[in-house]
Amino acid sequence: MPTHHSLPPTRPTTVVAIDGPAGAGKSTVAKLLADRLGFEFLDTGAMYRCVTLAMLRVPITPSETNALQQLASDLQIELSGSVVRMNGEDVSDAIRTPEVSQAIGGVADNILVREILSDLQRRWASGKRVVTEGRDQGSVVFQDSRCKVFLVASPEERARRRVADLAQRGIDADLQSVLDQQNARDLADYSRPVGALIKAPDAVEISTDGISMHQVVDKLERLVQARLGQNLSAKFSSTKP
Numbered sequence: 001m002p003t004h005h006s007l008p009p010t011r012p013t014t015v016v017a018i019d020g021p022a023g024a025g026k027s028t029v030a031k032l033l034a035d036r037l038g039f040e041f042l043d044t045g046a047m048y049r050c051v052t053l054a055m056l057r058v059p060i061t062p063s064e065t066n067a068l069q070q071l072a073s074d075l076q077i078e079l080s081g082s083v084v085r086m087n088g089e090d091v092s093d094a095i096r097t098p099e100v101s102q103a104i105g106g107v108a109d110n111i112l113v114r115e116i117l118s119d120l121q122r123r124w125a126s127g128k129r130v131v132t133e134g135r136d137q138g139s140v141v142f143q144d145s146r147c148k149v150f151l152v153a154s155p156e157e158r159a160r161r162r163v164a165d166l167a168q169r170g171i172d173a174d175l176q177s178v179l180d181q182q183n184a185r186d187l188a189d190y191s192r193p194v195g196a197l198i199k200a201p202d203a204v205e206i207s208t209d210g211i212s213m214h215q216v217v218d219k220l221e222r223l224v225q226a227r228l229g230q231n232l233s234a235k236f237s238s239t240k241p
């Protein structure tokens with residue numbers, strides 16, 4: 001079945017790998033950092049979201065493991081900046097509904113689905129300079145990366161940010177229920193047998209509590225310079241004070 005077994009070898013790649021729990025600020029700072037460095041941005045959660053959306057549309061359940069794996073293997077996922085296409089359809093908004101977030105755990109638990117998406121992530125990054133974010137980027141997918149970050153923030157702070165984010169989009173959300181859902185997702189992400197959220201031994205932990213996203217990006221930029229200095233070409237023109 002899987003087309004992923006006959007993949008071409010990957011080419012030299014420069015990766016900044018950012019992992020951390022839901023709402024720590026990964027995608028926000030990864031995008032800003034990628035812009036500053038002239039790197040590409042890879043949102044690996046979007047891939048898990050695409051498989052979940054496709055699963056809900058068929059519909060099948062995560063317990064139908066063969067059908068789910070076939071679905072993931074056949075799916076065409078394209079990521080370009082913040083635009084996500086699934087089999088040619090723009091699903092950038094459709095993958096971010098509460099229904100998808102609630103169902104995603106069963107997809108992320110499937111070991112073969114994780115292998116398929118990990119291969120896709122490596123191929124996507126192959127030959128590029130990339131800031132990637134997810135749960136297993138430093139620990140599993142890009143273990144060889146010389147620049148790994150584990151981004152954290154307190155559960156309360158992350159939930160407050162999420163509520164503010166939703167309010168900005170005109171959605172009224174209750175802090176306690178956002179916190180409860182977030183705790184459930186954290187538990188699933190930290191306890192998954194394969195691909196669990198874990199700080200890679202060589203990752204630097206950065207807390208985003210009480211500091212602005214631009215201050216976080218400044219910290220990350222300094223880390224990238226220290227770890228990848230000679231891999232950065234003229235495109236990297238950071239001279240921030």
Ligand SMILES: Nc1ncnc2c1ncn2[C@@H]1O[C@H](COP(=O)(O)OP(=O)(O)OP(=O)(O)O)[C@@H](O)[C@H]1O
Nearest residue numbers: 021022023024025026027028161165208211212213
């Ligand atoms: N340092 C920061 N200070 C304040 N707000 C922040 C900071 N970093 C991110 N945010 C806000 O927190 C919210 C969540 O951030 P983001 O979506 O980047 O988190 P994430 O870790 O990618 O979450 P998920 O894994 O659920 O996709 C956003 O509204 C973002 O604007």
Ligand SMILES: Nc1ccn([C@@H]2O[C@H](COP(=O)(O)O)[C@@H](O)[C@H]2O)c(=O)n1
Nearest residue numbers: 044045046048104105108134135136185
């Ligand atoms: N590398 C990854 C990325 C994501 N997941 C799972 O997808 C969920 C959604 O991720 P977002 O970053 O878009 O919020 C996340 O909770 C994980 O269950 C993953 O397993 N591995």
